[in-house]
Amino acid sequence: MKHLALSLGLVAYAISAPPALAQSTFDRIKVDAGEDLFFSECRRCHAPDATDPSYGPQLDGIVGRKAGTVDGYDYSDALAGSGIVWTPPALRAWMEDNDGFMPGTKMRHVGIGDRTIQDFILAYLSSLSAQ
Numbered sequence: 001m002k003h004l005a006l007s008l009g010l011v012a013y014a015i016s017a018p019p020a021l022a023q024s025t026f027d028r029i030k031v032d033a034g035e036d037l038f039f040s041e042c043r044r045c046h047a048p049d050a051t052d053p054s055y056g057p058q059l060d061g062i063v064g065r066k067a068g069t070v071d072g073y074d075y076s077d078a079l080a081g082s083g084i085v086w087t088p089p090a091l092r093a094w095m096e097d098n099d100g101f102m103p104g105t106k107m108r109h110v111g112i113g114d115r116t117i118q119d120f121i122l123a124y125l126s127s128l129s130a131q
Helices: 004-016 019-041 088-101 115-127
Strands: none
Touching: 019 115, 088 115
16 A cells, blocks of 8 residues: 555644645545555456456546446446436445445445545545546
8 A cells, every 4th residue: 555654644744734735735645545445445346547447337537427327338227227426425325335325236245334444535536537
């Protein structure tokens, strides 16, 4: 986890820095830690963008996107017909218990219940723009 150790060390700096700098530094730390956590928790099935093929749909631009709409991916009927939009609360619910949130999808249950880890992954996913 290349960024996590550095990220933890920078938290003390971010807290003591001027408010604007502290917030931007903390935001960068969250995105970097989220990237590491994404690659350890999600990358085995999802890529951050279409340049790196994966089993599941790529996740660039996922925040604000309607579920089941990545071209070329064969979604389950449950997800394709859900009508939901991937907002941070919806993504958090999906990460925590995708089977409970939306039964009948193809994704096996992973279950990331730690809200801090969810926060970091959400920060990373929010940083990915659509390709």
